[in-house]
Amino acid sequence: MSAPAEAAAFLEFRHIWQEYGPHVVLENVSLSVNRGEFCTLVGASGCGKSTFLRLLLGQESPSRGRILLDGAALAAEPDATRGIVFQRYSVFPHLTVRDNVMLGLELQAARVVGRLYGSAKRQARETAEQMLASVGLTHSMALYPSRLSGGMQQRLALAQALVMRPRVLLLDEPFGALDPGIRRDMHGLLLDLWKQTGVTVFMVTHDLSEGFRLGTRLLVFDKLRVDPQHPQAYGARITYDIPLNQDRRAAVLDALPPDLVTQLSTREVSTS
Amino acid sequence: MRLINRVPTPGLRIGLALLPLLLMALIYLSASAQRHAVNPDDKLLPSAAQMVTAVQHMGFEQDTRSGRYLLWADTGASLRRLALGLGLSAAIGLVFGIAAGTLPLFAAPVSPLVAVLSMIPPLAVLPILFIVFGLDELSKVMLITIGVAPMLVRDLEHQALQMPRELLIKAQTLGANTWTTITRVVLPQLLPRLLIALRLQLGCAWLFLISAEAIASTDGLGYRIFLMRRYLAMDVILPYVAWITLLAYSMDWLLRRLTARAFPWFAESGK
Ligand SMILES: Nc1ncnc2c1ncn2[C@@H]1O[C@H](COP(=O)(O)OP(=O)(O)OP(=O)(O)O)[C@@H](O)[C@H]1O
Ligand SMILES: [Mg+2]
Numbered sequence: 238m239s240a241p242a243e244a245a246a247f248l249e250f251r252h253i254w255q256e257y258g259p260h261v262v263l264e265n266v267s268l269s270v271n272r273g274e275f276c277t278l279v280g281a282s283g284c285g286k287s288t289f290l291r292l293l294l295g296q297e298s299p300s301r302g303r304i305l306l307d308g309a310a311l312a313a314e315p316d317a318t319r320g321i322v323f324q325r326y327s328v329f330p331h332l333t334v335r336d337n338v339m340l341g342l343e344l345q346a347a348r349v350v351g352r353l354y355g356s357a358k359r360q361a362r363e364t365a366e367q368m369l370a371s372v373g374l375t376h377s378m379a380l381y382p383s384r385l386s387g388g389m390q391q392r393l394a395l396a397q398a399l400v401m402r403p404r405v406l407l408l409d410e411p412f413g414a415l416d417p418g419i420r421r422d423m424h425g426l427l428l429d430l431w432k433q434t435g436v437t438v439f440m441v442t443h444d445l446s447e448g449f450r451l452g453t454r455l456l457v458f459d460k461l462r463v464d465p466q467h468p469q470a471y472g473a474r475i476t477y478d479i480p481l482n483q484d485r486r487a488a489v490l491d492a493l494p495p496d497l498v499t500q501l502s503t504r505e506v507s508t509s
Numbered sequence: 510m511r512l513i514n515r516v517p518t519p520g521l522r523i524g525l526a527l528l529p530l531l532l533m534a535l536i537y538l539s540a541s542a543q544r545h546a547v548n549p550d551d552k553l554l555p556s557a558a559q560m561v562t563a564v565q566h567m568g569f570e571q572d573t574r575s576g577r578y579l580l581w582a583d584t585g586a587s588l589r590r591l592a593l594g595l596g597l598s599a600a601i602g603l604v605f606g607i608a609a610g611t612l613p614l615f616a617a618p619v620s621p622l623v624a625v626l627s628m629i630p631p632l633a634v635l636p637i638l639f640i641v642f643g644l645d646e647l648s649k650v651m652l653i654t655i656g657v658a659p660m661l662v663r664d665l666e667h668q669a670l671q672m673p674r675e676l677l678i679k680a681q682t683l684g685a686n687t688w689t690t691i692t693r694v695v696l697p698q699l700l701p702r703l704l705i706a707l708r709l710q711l712g713c714a715w716l717f718l719i720s721a722e723a724i725a726s727t728d729g730l731g732y733r734i735f736l737m738r739r740y741l742a743m744d745v746i747l748p749y750v751a752w753i754t755l756l757a758y759s760m761d762w763l764l765r766r767l768t769a770r771a772f773p774w775f776a777e778s779g780k
């Protein structure tokens with residue numbers, strides 16, 4: 238069945254399987270996501286959420302199936318179209334806060350030396366400083382990341398990823414190690430940045446309330462079938478796909494075909 | 510208070526550090542004095558005065574035959590060989606270690622080879638070096654390089670592989686290609702680790718240097734010690750050994766300071 242309407246989706250997973258030897262992690266996952274959506278991914282530990290992000294990042298290729306970004310096959314290795322923030326190790330310890338954000342601008346513009354000089358450098362510096370101001374790190378720009386608190390490091394990682402203007406932003410439990418107060422601040426910051434940039438976000442979280450609060454769409458990963466003798470024989474699928482926060486989605490929804498909107502809304506009713 | 514929780518004050522720490530050295534000096538001097546009481550010509554345990562005279566002779570009087578100040582000439586020759594050998598090793602270690610640690614296609618043939626090569630006892634190939642490179646400077650530098658470089662390659666490869674995978678992925682999402690990933694992410698993070706690896710190899714480097722100088726040389730600290738052995742000149746040998754120890758210790762200290770100075774982020778991250 239080839240449906241022409243499908244080709245319009247921004248990001249599309251078609252019957253994705255991911256297997257490591259006999260271990261099936263993801264089983265026939267299909268999903269299409271529109272530009273500017275904020276997808277939160279939840280599910281039991283080890284069910285394949287990070288695997289899903291790795292596929293989307295191009296760090297791994299699916300065993301079966303295809304992933305399309307704007308109708309074209311996704312590049313098979315990480316590149317500047319997809320930014321990522323990990324739970325840890327997202328920033329470079331040997332660069333100051335400012336240089337961490339400038340690095341991407343420099344790498345992008347200078348393919349051979351990886352550095353900018355003169356006015357180009359000043360310009361990159363300004364861009365980086367604006368980005369840092371928007372995540373509230375203006376006063377820490379000359380520090381090395383090891384001097385930053387966990388929350389500051391994650392803000393830096395966000396700034397570093399977003400300064401590249403990626404089309405898709407992947408977040409793997411970015412706030413997992415932060416305490417609740419800082420987490421709430423980070424939520425506000427992330428939503429602001431998302432609204433400003435219109436980037437499509439995929440965020441893995443173990444905190445269901447976080448998933449509900451932030452997302453415009455909550456994706457639940459779970460195994461539909463379990464063989465007690467061979468727990469690895471069946472993989473996880475997206476068992477619930479719940480639209481959320483309609484008010485925030487309004488701008489996005491205007492751009493969607495009406496039939497899809499009704500389809501998404503009815504699904505929400507049927508699951509909640 | 511439990512013993513594991515008792516920490517010396519800074520003053521006490523210095524005192525305790527000096528204590529064993531002072532004790533050793535004391536034991537030596539009393540033993541030397543005892544032997545000199547029995548036999549004033551004793552050469553085995555020279556007195557402090559004898560050693561001072563010997564140092565005066567070696568370091569501050571021109572040698573009658575060559576017209577050189579031997580201690581400084583020996584030191585210069587040895588340090589030059591050491592610097593060349595270590596510099597060459599560091600360059601090889603960086604290039605091959607980083608290439609093997611970041612490029613799986615390069616590591617596949619190279620890292621098993623280096624693992625095998627590093628097991629060859631360097632002194633066993635010293636005769637080959639003398640045959641191939643002749644008896645002069647090159648063979649001594651090569652011995653140090655052959656002894657030290659494989660260790661550095663392996664260490665840096667290991668360190669490169671130890672780097673969190675996330676950082677390499679992150680660099681790619683920031684638009685880095687293979688070359689800029691290496692020059693802007695891997696290399697800067699491995700430089701302080703290279704200095705640490707060099708510090709750990711200093712002892713080996715001195716061992717190889719002195720061995721090569723002892724076997725075939727006409728100057729150098731190792732040459733002098735082995736030459737003096739023929740005359741049982743302990744009054745020269747002991748100060749030379751102390752001098753070598755001081756040089757090695759200073760090099761270690763300098764490398765440590767350099768690491769802290771040049772890579773403040775490294776000291777801060779506490780690794
Ligand atoms: N390269 C690999 N080789 C073999 N098995 C793997 C590999 N990567 C992941 N797995 C397996 O895939 C399963 C899913 O891993 P994944 O990291 O995606 O889970 P997750 O949902 O992110 O879990 P968590 O919530 O704990 O982070 C795990 O059982 C893991 O052991
Ligand atoms: Mg995970």
